[in-house]
Amino acid sequence: MLKHGLDPADRRRPERLTPAELDRRRQGMDQFLRLAGPPLDQLFNLVCLSGCNVLLTDADGVVMDQRVNAADAEQFRDWGLWQGTVWSEAAQGTNGIGTCLAEGRQVTIHREEHFHTRNTAMSCMDAPIWGPDGRLLAALDVSSARADQTERYNRLIGAQVAQTARAIEAVFFRASFPDARIVVASDDTAEAAVLLAVDKDDLAIGATRAARRALGLEREGAFRPRPAADLLGRTDDLTGFDKAERAAVARALARAEGNVSAAARALGVGRATLYRRMARLGLTEKSG
Template sequence: MALASTAASHVDVVAATVRDSMNAATSIVAASWRRSMIYYGLDPAKPSAPMRLEAPQLALSRERNGKLLEVARPCLDRLFQTAGRAGCCVALTDADGMILETSATEGDRKTFSEWGLVEGAVWNEASEGTNGIGTCLAEKRPVIIFQNQHFRAKNIAMSCMGAPIHDASGELIAVLDVSNCRNDLSQSFAQVLGAVVTESARTVEADLFRASHPGARIIMAEGHGPGGVSLLAVDEDNLVVGASRLARRNLGLTAEALSLLPSLSEVLEGAEGQRGLGQAEKAEIRRALVRRKGNVTAAAKDLGISRATMYRRMSQYRLTAEAAGY
């Protein structure tokens, strides 16, 4: 009876908060409740379990996210070694909030399954309203949804800590989530867990970036911290071939700028790694070919040399139009 009363009270609080639109401007929880009820048309009193994909759909999604799962697994295992002992479930989702993989102790697995924290379950805001996974995706930043901050009354015994994971080009591709269903969890401990989850997500991002640029030299740029990893991938000619999301933001790098293979000295003022004249010339020829999409004549004109000289230099440095990706 007490549980029913608590649930009914929560529904009333959600409805009253949503009615006052000013709340959404000052609280991410209130903003999420408003999205859940008004934009998605969800009912906080609805008791049903989350939507769950069939096995073939789950298998297909796991296959599409194979590299993510492979790279993230060591970090997930380390996180579970810490959080699992505190009665937590560790989950990794795709960009749509569908759980790809979970870890829980044998004693807790049944409980989390009853809550719907299982592989194939969809936890985006459109399906479940405010929660650690869905609201993290909506806000595009780490979130802690503590107990009655959840939208649905059936979820208010849970606390969820979610952090986004971005790929090597800066796209949000996953959420790392730790959830706890114990009623003795304090908000201060939830904050500690949230920090651990965020740092783990940043580690996965860095590992994904390195895996996406095999053979490249990885340089840490300014701005590395809680907001992400600021990394640059540099090739043998000191040309920047990749930049993490935070590096792009901090250094003003666009996808178009990166496609032209800027030199490290252009991107990172005072960067180490002085090159000889031969290396510099090779890099400039490569960049000219990239800019002109492999058109040797146009690239030679940009460099102020004849077409014949261009071909001699390309031969000298063993470069072809195909080396520029065309």
């Protein structure tokens, strides 16, 4: 890490923010941290018996939250894997958190792969978390203090870390668009959360990082609304107002749980009229 002017033999602990500085950062991520809490608890319950520390950082590599057993706390505190410490690559060289954030991808940094020699007793499994604006928001880290940690076990933990990171990203995305319906834009969710936020007019108004990439949208930042059907590749013979009418009838049927009479009342039309419209629009009672 010559570009950062770091010495691998440097034994100093990572820089740590003051309580006031950490509190300010946490306040700026309050909703995200609250929503991330339950998934962090679930992940910790899976790995806590194997001497692991679960950490959640911001995009700068500052540890915002953590879960650790009391028996392991002293070791991780001594290593500097603690709330308020800075684990960016610029500050610490190659390490799970910093390298994950620098490269924007899932990584495992096992023992001697760490830049600083004082960090070579740990194994770190990390996955990035992307915000609703498509920008890197956080890193999720599981660090192990076990001397007998194997690479095979690292892979198992790494898979769970990636799954939890996707879950946190998805729940925060949903919360960021409370009045929209969330559509899975791909059947392949193995690597990322591919989600669209669609408003009442069937316009896509938001997309996760993976959805933006998969659908050729703006990579990050402001999102230009556009018809969800266009993005999802749905085609039919309807155009203009027919599409709008079909969407309105389909919504009414869904709300009425397929009951045509109830849907007709909600739309202010007769039951026979609604049946005719359904036939013309290619809808059935099961469309609800």
